[in-house]
Amino acid sequence: MPYEDPNWPRASKWLEGSCSELLLGSVALIDAPLNWSISPGSCDKAPAAVRAAMHRLSTFDIEAGIDAAFVNCIDMGVVQHGERPEDAFDPIKQSVIEGLKKADAAILLGGDNGITRPAVHGLGLPLEKCGLVTLDQHFDLRTLEGGLINGNPVSALLDDGLPGHNIAQIGISSFANSKAYADLARREQINVVTMDTVHEMGIESIVSEVLEMMPAGVEAIHFDLDVDVLDSAFAPACPGARPGGLTPHQARKAAHLMGLDPRVISMDLVEIDPDKDIGDRTALAAGSFLLSFVTGLALRLGSAQ
Ligand SMILES: [Mn+2]
Structure with missing residues (x-):
């Protein structure tokens, strides 16, 4: 019999539907294990790895003074989608639309970054009314020649008609991008915040x-x-991470603040390759980002009541 303490509710129980009697709202959790990357890996295993890490996290956010369990987790399970981003587009978009019908926000567990394009479409509004904030060392503005890949979801969204000035990219790093794509971001009027500025x-x-x-x-x-x-020191499971990146503390803060904004109704967690993780440290960090977004959402819903 594994050790359980009734005074220390695990986040894994929250995923299973265990929540507070006093509910402020709900979040829809969707697994989107797309794995069609520039460097082939095992991003398809990430939803299971992040869920497993939740067994070692509690739901209480001592910094925010609120518990994630004030928000009900509606587990929507795995989106059945094809291997290629083109084939995954409709199923992932529809899953976000469905999730947002049932809940105050939708959280997608990737998968690779290719899920971001259908997620934005899943907001269910004309693209000129949609915004995108990325926390990423990369622009993801690679060429669309050769098809969709995890390195070009932002290009694909621009091509779909998302205005560049509706996009903000936080954490863009030196030696992880090229001048051609920095120039493209500027031409498209994307709000770029570099890692050093952060x-x-x-x-x-x-x-x-x-x-x-x-x-x-x-x-x-x-x-x-x-x-x-x-920073690559904190994310062995992320092949794209580079030295000089964010600490888990900074990313957790960012996720919490995003959850607080009433316009932010969906989120994705992407680019984790669990086969490369060490001691589950990347999966544990990702789990804490998910929970911090939810406690931000809880505070926002609580203050609106
Ligand atoms: Mn990315």
Whole structure:
């Protein structure tokens, strides 16, 4: 019999539907194990790895003074989708639309970054009313020639008609991107915040500023948390992570602040390759980001009541 303490509820129980009697709202959890990457790996195993890590996390956020269990987790299970991003587009988009009908926010467990494009479409609004905030060391603006891949979801969204000024990218890093794509981001009027700017200004002020600068016409925002935004020391499971990235503390703060904004109604956690993880440290970090987004959401829903 594994050890259980009734005074220490595990986040894994929350995933199974265990929640507080006093409920503020709900979140839909969707597994989207897309695995069609530039560097082939095992991102398809990430939803299971993050869920397993939740067994070692509690639901209580001592910093925010609130429990994730004030939000009911509606587990929507795995989206059945094809191997290629083109084949996954409709199923993932529909799963987010369904999730948002049932819950106050939808959280997608990737999978690779290719899930971000259908997730934005799943906001269910014309793209000019949609916003995208990425926490990522990379632009993900690679060419669309050769088809969809995990390195070009932002290009694909621009091509679909998402205005560049509705996109903010936090954590863009040196030697992880090219001048051609930095120039493209500037031409498209994407709000780019580099990694050094985050370290100099602080993640809280950057997230607040980015949300304030979203155009007034943006009604719903998708938050793409590419876990490779972390410093590679903290994210052995993310092949895209580089030295000099965010600490788990900074990414957790960012996720919490995003959850607090009423326009932010969906989130994805992507680019974790559990086969490369060490001591589950990347999966544990990702689990804490998910929970911090939910406690942000809980505070937001509580203050609206
Ligand atoms: Mn990315």
